Amino acid sequence: MAKGIKDKVVIIGMGCSKFGERWDKEADNLMVEAYTEAIADAGIDTKQIDAAWLATAIEEQHVGKSATPLAVALRLPFIPVTRVENYCASGTEAFRGAVYAVASGAADIALALGVEKLKDTGYGGLPQRGRGPLNDMVNPNASAPGSFAQLAAAYRAKHQVDAKDLKHAMAHISVKSHDNGARNPKAHLRNKITVDTVLNAPTVAEPLGLYDCCGVSDGAACAIVTTPDIARGLGKKNMVAVKALQVAVSNGLEAQHNSWDGSYFATTRIASKRAYQEAGIDRPRDQLSMFEVHDCFSVTELVTMEDLHISPEAGAIKDVLDGFYDADGKIPCQIDGGLKCFGHPIGASGLRMIYEMYLQMHGRAGERQRQDEPVFGLTHNLGGFPQRNVCAISIVGKYGA
Amino acid sequence: MTKGILAFGAYIPWRRLPRKAIADTHGWFNPGLKGQAKGERAFCNWDEDCVTMAVEAARDALAGRDRTQIAALRFASTTFPFLDRLHSGIVAGALSLDDGVSTIDIAATQRAGTSALIEALGGSGETLVIAAEKRGAKAASPVEMTSGDGAAAMLVGDGAPIARLLGKASRTADFVDHFRSVDNQYDYQWEERWIRDAGYMPVVPPTILRCLEAAKVAAKDVTHFCMPATLARVVSSVAKAAGIDDKAVVDPLHANCGDTGAAHALMLLAATLEKAKPGDKILAVGFGQGADALLFEVTPKITERPKNLGVAGHLARRKEDGSYGRFLAFNNLIELERGMRSETDKGTPLSAMWRNRETVTSFIGGKCSKCGTLQFPKTDICVNPNCNAVHTQEPHAFADMGGRIKSYTADRLTYSPDPPACYGMIEFEEGGRVMIDFTDIDADALQVGQPMRMMFRIKDIDAARGFRRYYWKAAPVAAKA
Numbered sequence: 001m002a003k004g005i006k007d008k009v010v011i012i013g014m015g016c017s018k019f020g021e022r023w024d025k026e027a028d029n030l031m032v033e034a035y036t037e038a039i040a041d042a043g044i045d046t047k048q049i050d051a052a053w054l055a056t057a058i059e060e061q062h063v064g065k066s067a068t069p070l071a072v073a074l075r076l077p078f079i080p081v082t083r084v085e086n087y088c089a090s091g092t093e094a095f096r097g098a099v100y101a102v103a104s105g106a107a108d109i110a111l112a113l114g115v116e117k118l119k120d121t122g123y124g125g126l127p128q129r130g131r132g133p134l135n136d137m138v139n140p141n142a143s144a145p146g147s148f149a150q151l152a153a154a155y156r157a158k159h160q161v162d163a164k165d166l167k168h169a170m171a172h173i174s175v176k177s178h179d180n181g182a183r184n185p186k187a188h189l190r191n192k193i194t195v196d197t198v199l200n201a202p203t204v205a206e207p208l209g210l211y212d213c214c215g216v217s218d219g220a221a222c223a224i225v226t227t228p229d230i231a232r233g234l235g236k237k238n239m240v241a242v243k244a245l246q247v248a249v250s251n252g253l254e255a256q257h258n259s260w261d262g263s264y265f266a267t268t269r270i271a272s273k274r275a276y277q278e279a280g281i282d283r284p285r286d287q288l289s290m291f292e293v294h295d296c297f298s299v300t301e302l303v304t305m306e307d308l309h310i311s312p313e314a315g316a317i318k319d320v321l322d323g324f325y326d327a328d329g330k331i332p333c334q335i336d337g338g339l340k341c342f343g344h345p346i347g348a349s350g351l352r353m354i355y356e357m358y359l360q361m362h363g364r365a366g367e368r369q370r371q372d373e374p375v376f377g378l379t380h381n382l383g384g385f386p387q388r389n390v391c392a393i394s395i396v397g398k399y400g401a
Numbered sequence: 402m403t404k405g406i407l408a409f410g411a412y413i414p415w416r417r418l419p420r421k422a423i424a425d426t427h428g429w430f431n432p433g434l435k436g437q438a439k440g441e442r443a444f445c446n447w448d449e450d451c452v453t454m455a456v457e458a459a460r461d462a463l464a465g466r467d468r469t470q471i472a473a474l475r476f477a478s479t480t481f482p483f484l485d486r487l488h489s490g491i492v493a494g495a496l497s498l499d500d501g502v503s504t505i506d507i508a509a510t511q512r513a514g515t516s517a518l519i520e521a522l523g524g525s526g527e528t529l530v531i532a533a534e535k536r537g538a539k540a541a542s543p544v545e546m547t548s549g550d551g552a553a554a555m556l557v558g559d560g561a562p563i564a565r566l567l568g569k570a571s572r573t574a575d576f577v578d579h580f581r582s583v584d585n586q587y588d589y590q591w592e593e594r595w596i597r598d599a600g601y602m603p604v605v606p607p608t609i610l611r612c613l614e615a616a617k618v619a620a621k622d623v624t625h626f627c628m629p630a631t632l633a634r635v636v637s638s639v640a641k642a643a644g645i646d647d648k649a650v651v652d653p654l655h656a657n658c659g660d661t662g663a664a665h666a667l668m669l670l671a672a673t674l675e676k677a678k679p680g681d682k683i684l685a686v687g688f689g690q691g692a693d694a695l696l697f698e699v700t701p702k703i704t705e706r707p708k709n710l711g712v713a714g715h716l717a718r719r720k721e722d723g724s725y726g727r728f729l730a731f732n733n734l735i736e737l738e739r740g741m742r743s744e745t746d747k748g749t750p751l752s753a754m755w756r757n758r759e760t761v762t763s764f765i766g767g768k769c770s771k772c773g774t775l776q777f778p779k780t781d782i783c784v785n786p787n788c789n790a791v792h793t794q795e796p797h798a799f800a801d802m803g804g805r806i807k808s809y810t811a812d813r814l815t816y817s818p819d820p821p822a823c824y825g826m827i828e829f830e831e832g833g834r835v836m837i838d839f840t841d842i843d844a845d846a847l848q849v850g851q852p853m854r855m856m857f858r859i860k861d862i863d864a865a866r867g868f869r870r871y872y873w874k875a876a877p878v879a880a881k882a
Contacts, residue, residue, distance in 0.1 A: 121741070125814055128742045133753035137761045137860065137872060138778065140824035140838045146812030150825055154808040157849035205812040206821070206844065256776045256784040258834055262808040262826055387826065387836055 004278035008103045010231045010239040010399055012224055013042025016355045019219035019343030020188040027062045027117035027220075028073035034220035034348070035074055035113060042109075042224040043234060046074065049224070050107035052081045055094035055114035055347035057383070059085070061127055062117035070113055087383020088294065089247070090114060091221065091350025092392035096245045098225050108230055114352075115220035116345035126216055145205035145213050147385040148297040152207050154262030155303060159314040167207055169317040170298035171198035174211045176326050177295065177334050181341025183327075183368040188217045188343030198298075212298040217343030221351035223358075228399060239399035240361045243279035243376065246271040247392045255387040267391035268307035268380065276309070279395040281376060285310050288331050289374035289397075290360060292353035294382035295338040304380060305333070327368065335360065335368055346383075350392060353379035357396050375401050404522055405562025405697060408706065410461025411671045412454045412533075412552045413658055413715035415841040417441040420546055422725040427541035434541060441721065442659035443549040447731045447818040448840055448858040451478040451533035452488050453871065454552035456495040456857040459531050460801070461715075462554040465707035468496060471556070472526030473503040477513035479581070479663050480535050481506060482869060491871065492531065494762040495857045497798060511629075513663040515687030518555060518695060519569050527558040534662035539587045540734050547631040549659020553667035553712075563706055564674060564683065564697035568616025572608040573691040576600050593632050601635050605692045606642040609684065612694035613643075618682060620644035623696070625673045627651050628686040629665035645684070657716055663689075670697075672712035679703060710879060718879035720843075730818070742816035747863040749870045759796065764855060764873045766833055767794030775799075775833035797833075799855065800873065804829040806851045811844035827853055827875045840874040852878040 015037025017030045025033075039046065054070035056063060063069035067081035084093040091114035098110035121127045126144055130136055140146075156166055175195055181187040193211060201209035231239055248271035254260040272284075281287045288310070295301035305316040310331065311324075319325065325333035336342050336356040339349060357377030359365040376397040383390040424438035445454070455476055476489035489504035507517045514532030521528035533552030538545035578600050579590035605628070613620055626649040630636050636650050651673050653660070661668050666687040673683050681699040686692060710718065722728075729735040759765040760778045767779030772788035777799055783790045809825030816822075823839040825847075839847075840858055853875040860872035 123741045128745045128816065130746060133750045134757055134760075134778075136747075137749070137754065137757060137870060138837075140836060141815050141817065141822060141861075142824060142836075143812050143815035145814055146810045146822065146824065149810035149812070150808035153806075153810065153825070153847075153849055202813075203811075204814050205810045206847075208810075252780070252784050253786060255836060256834060257774070257786070258828055258832060259786070 005099060005103055005245050006243050006279055007228065007241045007399060009099045009225050009242045010228050010236070011242070011358055011396065012226055012231050012234065012236055013038040014223050014355045014358045015041060016186060016221040016352055017219050018186045019217040019345060021119050022218035023119065025218065027069065027115050030117065030218060030220040031070060031073040031113055031115050034222040038222040038224050044109065044224070047077060048109050049076065049079060049111050050109055051079055051098070051101050052076055052111040052113065053094035053097035054081060054083045055085070055090035055112070055350070056083065056116060057085055057087060057090045057346040058116065058118065058127055061120060063115070086390045086392070088296065088346050089350060089381045089383040089390040089392040090347045091352070092379065092381040092394055093247070093350070095223055095351055095354060095394065096247065096392070098223065099242050099245060102225050102227055109224060109226045111222065111224050112351060113220060113222040114347035114350060116347045117218045118216050118345065119218050124216065142385070143205060145208045145297060148300050149205040149208045151263060151303055151386055152299045158261055158263045161317065163207065165317060167199065168195070169302060169320045170212055171195045172320050173295070173298040173301050174198050174340060177338045177340035180327050180335055180368060181337025184337050184342060187337040187341050188215050189337070189341040208297055208299065214296050214339035214344045217345045219343055219345035219348045219352070221348040221355050223351055223354060238362065240358050240396055241399040242394065243397045244275040244393070244395040246275040246278065247390065249390050250384070250388045252388070262386065264303050265307045265382065265386060265389065265391060267389055268304055268382065271391045271393045272308045275378070275393040275395050279376065281395070284308065288376050288378055289372065290332045290335055290357070290370060291378040291380065292336065292338065292356055293333060293380040295334055295340050296344065296382070300382070301333070308378070308380060332370060335370060350379065350381035353381060354394055354396060361398065403562055403565050404557070404559055405565040406555050406557055406674070407527065407560060407562050408462045408466060408556040409671045409674055410458050410464070410554045410709050411668060411712040411715055412457035412461060413443045413712065414445045414449055414454070414550050415718060415720050416444050416446060416722045417719055418444050418725065418728050419721065419723055422723050423541070423546060426725050431541050434546065437546045440656035443551055444728055445535050445550045445731065446840060448874070449535070449550070450482050450859060451480050451535050451552065452482065452491050453857050453859060454535065454550065455492050455531040455533040455554070458533065458552035458554040459492065459496055459529060461709045461711065462556055463496070464709040468498055470527045471498055471502060471529050473521065473524055473528040474498065475505050475507055475517040475521050475528060475530045477507040477517040477530070477532040477663050478534055479508055479511065479513060480537070481508060484583070491762070494758060495871070497763045497765065511663050511689030512666070512687030512691070512693050514553070514665070514667045515685060515693035515695060518557070518667065519571065519693055521557045522566050522569065527556060530555045530557060532664035532667045534664045536662050537586055537732065540729065542587070543590070544588055547655070547660050549661050551658060551661035551664055551668055553664050553671045555667060561702050562700060563703040564699050567618060567682070567696040567698050568612045569695045570608050570612035570615060571691065571693045572604055574604055575690055576604065597632055597635050597638070601630065601639055601688060602642060605639045605686060605688060608692040608694050609643040609686065612684070612696050616696045618696060621646060622682055623649050623684045624681040625649055625651050625677065625683040627666060627669035627673055627683060628688070629653060629660055629669060630688065631660045668712065674699070674703070675711045675713055677703060714879060740816060745816070747861040748866060749863060749868055754870065761872055764798070764800040765796045766799045768797035769793045770795050775829065775831060777833050777835045799829065799833065802829045802831050803878065804853050804875065806847065806849055806853060807834065808849065809839070809847045811847060823847060838874040839876065841876040854878050
């Protein structure tokens with residue numbers, strides 16, 4: 001196996017816009033909002049950035065194609081800028097591009113920025129749009145909740161779980177994310193809810209109700225990375241280093257081959273194993289300090305606890321209900337509110353997750369700061385559908401740990 | 402050589418509207434509707450039309466049969482969705498018939514079904530005759546009350562028929578009891594008493610008598626008389642005038658289906674054949690700008706026919722739906738606020754549709770010639786992770802393979818003309834799987850492991866361009882009659 005990325009690159013600056021319904025802001029305003037925070041944090045000048053990556057997923061809804069929207073918004077001085085799109089995992093992909101550029105020596109300092117401006121559709125949820133001629137001819141006109149809801153049907157059937165028990169654990173997940181989001185000033189949703197709120201909400205796609213679904217938000221997030229040596233030269237201490245970056249992409253097996261049972265993410269299981277190996281983690285349940293997962297829907301978060309090899313298979317319901325993943329639990333999951341409450345501006349989400357790990361490791365997470373000093377933080381960024389998706393995982397942690 | 406019917410089938414849509422729902426809504430305007438508020442009429446799901454019903458009736462008729470001998474396809478309807486596109490060509494594709502098949506659409510009269518059958522019985526080789534109808538009707542009109550949607554199919558030819566043709570006769574008369582022109586979506590109808598006295602009575606009995614003479618069969622020996630007519634007492638009067646025993650008049654399926662227009666003579670013939678005994682003589686008549694009469698004698702082969710759903714099975718596969726609002730919406734009789742999610746462009750690139758016709762129309766997937774894995778759709782590289790062989794996929798027909806629900810949802814967010822949109826993963830028993838729309842299913846009844854079968858349906862309607870695209874969906878398996 002390749003030697004991997006561990007401790008070759010460190011993060012020197014991060015920024016994140018407020019997420020939400022930013023009715024008065026264009027995408028470029030959001031990019032600048034995240035960027036100004038990140039560049040001030042890094043303590044460098046725009047001219048020191050050698051290369052940049054832009055993540056957007058539904059660009060036809062806001063900035064249009066190519067990397068030019070980022071270059072123009074930040075007035076980047078004619079440097080190489082690349083736009084990436086890989087479903088909802090686009091943000092982590094942009095980060096991967098910047099990190100690999102630094103690790104290769106092609107760039108000393110690189111920037112990754114993700115943005116999405118989705119609230120110009122006129123309705124809630126993701127935009128309904130064409131998916132290519134053949135896909136439109138054969139695929140169901142599936143919404144995102146309808147696609148992910150099917151995990152519940154398959155999970156219940158596989159593990160002989162009562163629908164009520166599963167729904168209750170899913171409700172706990174949403175209540176926990178609202179509790180956490182309430183302590184995050186940049187979060188889209190900051191209201192606390194109860195289990196009853198979740199259980200009594202209108203159904204969106206059986207068995208997912210309104211509170212089992214994350215919001216669709218406007219927002220941007222940004223990271224600036226460099227080598228440990230350059231960071232030291234800039235006076236950086238207590239550096240947060242990249243420990244692992246892994247992506248696994250469905251090859252049609254789940255959608256077409258009967259070896260997949262529909263109750264889990266084949267990609268996440270594979271990507272997380274590779275990430276632990278790259279980061280030198282062999283007991284994730286004992287070694288991870290905290291993590292952010294792609295909780296587009298409560299059921300996604302639930303099965304992901306198992307797919308990341310933290311809860312044993314069929315054990316997520318128990319861990320969730322035991323509070324294992326709560327903000328004061330053994331390994332907090334979505335301590336910032338997650339997609340559910342921080343929000344989900346698609347291209348920004350992967351970077352937003354890393355932003356939270358970075359703040360926590362620097363002790364800058366304010367009201368929601370974890371008191372046990374974090375060592376390793378994992379982010380899990382997923383795009384697509386359970387039967388065909390992209391899973392991107394990053395592990396960041398104390399440099400040298 | 403003995404010419405006759407080799408196999409038959411039928412299709413009646415799942416949903417039934419109690420006529421009372423129509424009368425309850427429109428009785429304020431036309432109190433006369435209350436007198437007709439008995440029984441129920443079959444109506445198409447939003448994703449059905451005469452093409453999809455024709456495919457299902459044909460599949461019912463061809464259950465367990467080799468389709469490679471079918472040389473011709475005749476498709477009769479007065480409600481074809483296209484003015485210039487061959488509907489029998491769509492059906493031939495959905496049935497995966499040999500592309501050398503001769504195809505003709507027969508239209509423009511309520512006797513199109515019997516005319517197609519007469520024409521087919523004059524041909525050589527196996528001919529599949531299908532009649533299907535989904536009549537539009539103005540709200541509160543007589544046609545809305547009396548009609549039903551449905552299709553019937555007859556495979557005819559030489560050999561060992563289950564019903565042998567004894568005689569046939571036709572009569573042509575430009576008697577316009579009603580009409581529907583290209584400029585008008587709905588029927589314009591003349592007075593019922595005139596239709597009976599000046600239409601049916603002078604035209605039909607003489608045609609029947611010529612048919613019986615040709616067959617050298619006495620009218621009193623007719624065991625079953627199949628003639629659609631929605632006007633009161635017409636069929637009995639015609640039978641009496643022709644000398645046919647009133648007991649031979651078959652149930653017009655008014656109570657549980659409604660008159661299926663150009664398909665109805667064949668529908669009644671199918672319903673009669675299901676119950677017939679060897680030696681029975683069945684007279685089928687179609688009326689419309691003249692008349693057709695066909696006389697058949699049931700043979701002992703009737704006892705050996707493979708089980709199918711037929712008329713009885715489809716009548717049993719039934720969902721009472723008292724929502725007249727849904728009926729109006731499905732039939733575009735009401736301007737519904739469908740929401741912004743319905744605004745998505747449903748355009749069809751015709752070049753892509755043609756290129757993918759085996760996948761989209763015929764539901765043909767792949768079978769790896771190296772490892773035997775089934776997959777849908779067919780791709781260049783086998784999906785089996787232990788194989789991944791390149792260019793080994795042979796065409797494999799998925800349409801008639803049974804499957805089960807592996808995962809599902811009932812989606813209220815996405816746009817569907819009939820929310821919630823139910824869809825999920827179907828795993829086929831012989832292998833392979835597909836994420837696909839479900840149809841004719843109650844969201845409450847969805848469960849993992851439920852047996853499903855594939856049905857040919859409308860996938861999307863492109864209202865902006867007047868096009869409709871067909872594909873396959875999964876529906877619960879119905880019990881065989």
